[in-house]
Amino acid sequence: MAQEFTFPEAGARTAAAHPPEGEFQTEKMSLSMGPSHPSTHGVLRLQLELDGETVTKCDPVIGYLHRGDEKIAENMTYNQFVPYTDRLDYLAPLANNMAYAIAVEKLAKLEVPARCHAIRVLTAEMARISSHLLGLGAFGIDVGAWTVFLYSFQEREKLYTLFEELTGARFTTSYSRIGGVARDVPEGWLGRVGAFCDQFLPILEETMQLLTRNKIFMDRTVDIGVISKADALAYGITGPNLRGSGVPLDLRKDKPYSGYEQYEFDVPVGATGDCYDRYLVRGEEMRQSVRIIRQVLAKFPDGPWYATDAKKIFVPPKSKVLTSMEELIQNFMLVTEGPQMPAGEVYFEAENPKGALGFYVVSRGGGVPWRLKIRAPSFCNLSILPKLCVGTMVSDVVSILGSLDFVMGECDR
Amino acid sequence: MSATVDVTSALQARFPQAAPRASLDHEAVNVPMGDVIAALQYLRDEFAFDVLTDLTAVDWSEAMAPRFTMVYHLFSSTRHVYVRIAADCASDTAPSAPTAIGLWAGANWLEREVFDMFGITFDGHPDQRRILMWDGYPHHPLRKDFPLAGIEAPLPDAEIVAETGMAANPVPLAGGPFVAHSGQINMAEAEPRAKDESWNERRPKPE
Numbered sequence A: 001m002a003q004e005f006t007f008p009e010a011g012a013r014t015a016a017a018h019p020p021e022g023e024f025q026t027e028k029m030s031l032s033m034g035p036s037h038p039s040t041h042g043v044l045r046l047q048l049e050l051d052g053e054t055v056t057k058c059d060p061v062i063g064y065l066h067r068g069d070e071k072i073a074e075n076m077t078y079n080q081f082v083p084y085t086d087r088l089d090y091l092a093p094l095a096n097n098m099a100y101a102i103a104v105e106k107l108a109k110l111e112v113p114a115r116c117h118a119i120r121v122l123t124a125e126m127a128r129i130s131s132h133l134l135g136l137g138a139f140g141i142d143v144g145a146w147t148v149f150l151y152s153f154q155e156r157e158k159l160y161t162l163f164e165e166l167t168g169a170r171f172t173t174s175y176s177r178i179g180g181v182a183r184d185v186p187e188g189w190l191g192r193v194g195a196f197c198d199q200f201l202p203i204l205e206e207t208m209q210l211l212t213r214n215k216i217f218m219d220r221t222v223d224i225g226v227i228s229k230a231d232a233l234a235y236g237i238t239g240p241n242l243r244g245s246g247v248p249l250d251l252r253k254d255k256p257y258s259g260y261e262q263y264e265f266d267v268p269v270g271a272t273g274d275c276y277d278r279y280l281v282r283g284e285e286m287r288q289s290v291r292i293i294r295q296v297l298a299k300f301p302d303g304p305w306y307a308t309d310a311k312k313i314f315v316p317p318k319s320k321v322l323t324s325m326e327e328l329i330q331n332f333m334l335v336t337e338g339p340q341m342p343a344g345e346v347y348f349e350a351e352n353p354k355g356a357l358g359f360y361v362v363s364r365g366g367g368v369p370w371r372l373k374i375r376a377p378s379f380c381n382l383s384i385l386p387k388l389c390v391g392t393m394v395s396d397v398v399s400i401l402g403s404l405d406f407v408m409g410e411c412d413r
Numbered sequence B: 001m002s003a004t005v006d007v008t009s010a011l012q013a014r015f016p017q018a019a020p021r022a023s024l025d026h027e028a029v030n031v032p033m034g035d036v037i038a039a040l041q042y043l044r045d046e047f048a049f050d051v052l053t054d055l056t057a058v059d060w061s062e063a064m065a066p067r068f069t070m071v072y073h074l075f076s077s078t079r080h081v082y083v084r085i086a087a088d089c090a091s092d093t094a095p096s097a098p099t100a101i102g103l104w105a106g107a108n109w110l111e112r113e114v115f116d117m118f119g120i121t122f123d124g125h126p127d128q129r130r131i132l133m134w135d136g137y138p139h140h141p142l143r144k145d146f147p148l149a150g151i152e153a154p155l156p157d158a159e160i161v162a163e164t165g166m167a168a169n170p171v172p173l174a175g176g177p178f179v180a181h182s183g184q185i186n187m188a189e190a191e192p193r194a195k196d197e198s199w200n201e202r203r204p205k206p207e
Helices: A010-017 A069-073 A079-086 A093-108 A114-142 A146-167 A189-212 A215-221 A229-234 A240-244 A275-298 A318-323 A325-337 A377-382 A385-389 A394-404 A408-412 B007-014 B033-046 B107-118 B158-164
Strands: A028-033 A045-051 A054-061 A341-352 A355-366 A371-375 B027-030 B051-059 B068-075 B082-088 B096-098 B121-123
Touching: A028 A394, A045 A385, A045 A394, A054 A385, A054 A394, A069 A079, A069 A371, A079 A093, A093 A114, A093 A341, A093 A355, A114 A146, A114 A189, A114 A275, A114 A394, A146 A189, A189 A275, A215 A275, A215 A394, A229 A240, A240 A275, A240 A355, A240 A394, A275 A394, A318 A325, A341 B082, A355 A377, A355 B051, A355 B068, A371 A377, A371 B051, A377 A408, A377 B107, A385 A394, B007 B027, B007 B033, B033 B068, B033 B082, B033 B096, B051 B107, B107 B121
Parallel strands: B027 B082, B096 B121
Antiparallel strands: A028 A045, A045 A054, A341 A355, A355 A371, B051 B068, B068 B082
């Protein structure tokens, strides 16, 4: 027997779809964007309320990735936490290591030599290029430009090969140490960094030419997601997103660390604070990073690459551990109890690719931090989303997300 | 305004109970919790500390009183200096602090995080929800009495409970090797024995 179907009455359906003339009303719809949508750059969920295609409310939901990094830090020695900082902004681990190491060095009152500073600045700027390249490529994909992604990833792979030669790892490098870096630069590596810079600049110009005057790209970014100067400061936005809004604040210039004061570079700022300005600022920052790298290479200092009074922090060389009782004991104490730090509290912030990454370290003495608060730039940059997205179209939300260039590893910690 | 302005003495002149705080780097001032919003506003308006860089809390452990301290880091975008303001929470069992959203909109998420991780409530906060843990999670993980391995918590969704037959999130690593007990660290005894003995065969699980 054939199954019978009952169709809803035609009249009942049309009445709801077509309201009386003159008082056209739309129904508010809620839409969950993410948590694993390609445009959300990680596990970010946006709970949107839509009126047609216009966003009327936006509630970002984070925490899907939360790993409790700050809790972990309270339970291990200062040296042991270095690899965890890689996993914050995993697109620029070299810059994260450096920020953490400098914060703890301030606590331990360690002075690192010039060669260590030079290596750190060099690697931090390479990490900036690498991170901005991914930001550029992912932004391109968000607004429909696939080629930009391919170009920028090809360049990133070259940088990763250089990182691998220096640190032994391509992705999570764990290179900085408290009081220095893990090892000196390999033979001929500086020359290869210089060669990378020479070939990189023309490719960067070519890549950005695909977007900068592109009609579709401009239509989707110009005057979209405008962050005013006042808003940017009120929300604690930092990095290229802040400078895109026209605030010339760059900690490398204003609060120099690691010898940044001896290098010449410009701080690019945007005019209106829209998505297009943030894109232009990142592009220019990559050129400025190349400029810094070339200056570092030109006057690369000789000497040790770790603090001479870092005996309290570094384990002694293996040959001495095996032959000398003193060094054996020191090695044992450092590995089991960790380097002993004085009591006190410090706060240090570094200008990372995503913005200002800060470490607030509270020590009550001993080998373990009592409290380690990570001030994550992506967390603060994302907090403006509810304000930014209201009134825009759904497709603009994707542009805004791409232009903010955040990473959830850092936001959720 | 020159960069050498003494923020500490200016604050002390205005708020008599303010006291200098020991610090290894930036200027730091202890302020009573009742004055903290007024002090922050004073610093923002008179000393051009226009950026709330960070806002967090420190748990000094159950044995200490006052147990919780709120810590604010301000930065001046024109003078390029930091200042640290600290304020102790009056209550150790139900700590609270006034909200700073009226001064900086960015305080919203930072205070939600402090509420989530420490259980400090913010008077006047318009949207006090958890931000990193899920709604309905009963614990505050950054408190010192919370073990590193976590505490079992009921799953938020009844449908998931019905589907999987699991009523609680199993705690990872509990009692396993290389797990430290929060707060009391003696690294010499740490490895390779399990340190998290918040509950085991001898001691019952905390309710």
